[in-house]
Amino acid sequence: MIVTVDKSAGFCWGVIRTIDIAESELESLKTGEQLYVLGDIIHNPMEIERLEKRGLKTITHAELGSAKNGKVLIRAHGEPPATFDQARAMGVELVDATCPVVWKVQERIKKFYDKGFQVVIYGKKDHAEVIGLIGQTNGEAIVIKSVEEIDRLDLTRKTVLFSQTTMDKATFHALKLEMQRKIGELVVDSFEEQAKEFHAKDTICGQVFGRDKKLREYAGQNDIMIFVAGRNSSNGKVLFHICQEANPRTYFVEVASELKPEWFEGVATVGISGATSTPQWLMESIKAQIEALTVPATAAV
Ligand code: SF4
Numbered sequence: 001m002i003v004t005v006d007k008s009a010g011f012c013w014g015v016i017r018t019i020d021i022a023e024s025e026l027e028s029l030k031t032g033e034q035l036y037v038l039g040d041i042i043h044n045p046m047e048i049e050r051l052e053k054r055g056l057k058t059i060t061h062a063e064l065g066s067a068k069n070g071k072v073l074i075r076a077h078g079e080p081p082a083t084f085d086q087a088r089a090m091g092v093e094l095v096d097a098t099c100p101v102v103w104k105v106q107e108r109i110k111k112f113y114d115k116g117f118q119v120v121i122y123g124k125k126d127h128a129e130v131i132g133l134i135g136q137t138n139g140e141a142i143v144i145k146s147v148e149e150i151d152r153l154d155l156t157r158k159t160v161l162f163s164q165t166t167m168d169k170a171t172f173h174a175l176k177l178e179m180q181r182k183i184g185e186l187v188v189d190s191f192e193e194q195a196k197e198f199h200a201k202d203t204i205c206g207q208v209f210g211r212d213k214k215l216r217e218y219a220g221q222n223d224i225m226i227f228v229a230g231r232n233s234s235n236g237k238v239l240f241h242i243c244q245e246a247n248p249r250t251y252f253v254e255v256a257s258e259l260k261p262e263w264f265e266g267v268a269t270v271g272i273s274g275a276t277s278t279p280q281w282l283m284e285s286i287k288a289q290i291e292a293l294t295v296p297a298t299a300a301v
Contacts, residue, residue: 003270003290004222005283008214012036012207012276014044014099018076019051021097026054034070035095038083039128041075042277046255052277064091065090072153077128078102080135090155101165103131105203109162110136112199116242118157120144120179122172123164127234130164146171147178155183158197166235169212174202207276208235212242215273219246222271227252227292228283229275236275243273256289264293 011019018041025035036059040048048058059067064087071093074083078098087094098106113119113136118199124131125143132143142153153159163172180254183198203262219225225247231254244250252265263269272283 001264001267001270001291003272003287005280005287006215006271008211008218009273009278009283010278010280012205014076014101014205014207014270015277018073018097019047020041021095022051022056022073023054026051026056029055029067029070032069035073036063036067037069037073037075038079038234039077041073043230043236043275044277044279044282045230046282047277047279049228061086064092067092071095072173073097073128075128076102077186078106079128080132082135084089099165101205101207102132105162105165106133108201108203109133111162112153112160113140115278116158117197117199118142118154118159120153120159120161121164122161122167122175124234127164130263133162133164138154143153144175147287148175149184150175152179153179154276155179155186155198160199160201161199162203164234165203166238168238168241169202169209172202172204174198185200208238210274211239215239215242215282218271218273219243219250222269223249223267223284224245224260224269225250225271225273226263226279226286227273228254228286230277231252233275233277235277239273239275247271248255253286256286259286259289259293261293264290 022041029035034057036057039285040058074094074096076099097243109119119137119141121130121133121141123143130143161176165240225243227240227250240252253259272287274283
């Protein structure tokens with residue numbers, strides 16, 4: 001059995017940057033100081049555990065005020081302006097490790113909001129990145145996930161559609177087309193030249209989208225696929241779905257203990273891939289565990 005790890009899998013550069021910032025802050029801590037992170041630094045429990053062993057402490061927003069003996073890291077997903085205001089008011093020092101791609105989306109959303117646009121975000125309303133994006137609009141942005149939800153919008157207003165960076169392109173384009181169609185109908189119904197403006201800004205990150213094609217190819221080349229990601233990774237869910245489409249024999253695992261020997265019966269090639277938040281070391285360790293599972297069969301040959 002040949003087991004390989006997908007060369008294009010692993011941390012995206014935004015996550016690498018955040019981890020680098022965390023590690024360099026951890027190295028420069030003085031005695032008695034602590035580095036905190038507001039929410040899980042990435043959606044991967046194994047990587048969180050590794051960094052926590054080095055001294056990183058995960059806190060919630062409610063605990064922000066108690067983080068005074070050190071600094072508080074803002075993770076790649078970013079935060080709404082209210083968090084920065086709150087930290088300032090409490091005298092808490094922040095280290096902003098927001099991914100520059102997310103930061104740029106926040107900035108663009110704010111510009112449209114300030115010009116009076118109805119801001120619509122294709123995403124998951126409770127996702128940390130989306131909370132940061134909504135924060136740019138004073139909490140007014142409307143978050144939708146499906147074409148059916150378009151009915152919640154007031155399309156007589158000038159409107160802009162953005163996307164959470166880790167959503168899928170097909171749905172984004174379906175939303176864009178349906179919104180354009182409905183706006184077109186409104187113009188016909190009202191028989192007037194409405195000054196409606198509609199913009200669709202595809203802000204799905206290239207680090208996610210670029211993996212789509214490579215992952216499909218790689219998944220199709222293997223008998224079975226092991227997809228490694230944290231269960232609450234949004235990007236992990238999207239990539240897992242793509243992997244499963246290309247290879248129906250795809251199994252999702254978060255940790256090596258979830259591997260089942262029966263998955264590998266009669267299998268010649270196993271591919272291992274993961275989300276943008278899946279560390280390379282974890283995929284390599286899962287590869288080693290799979291190879292260990294097959295040791296008796298190899299010895300018999
Ligand atoms: S997937 Fe893209 S937007 Fe998200 S952290 Fe990585 S580089 Fe940044």
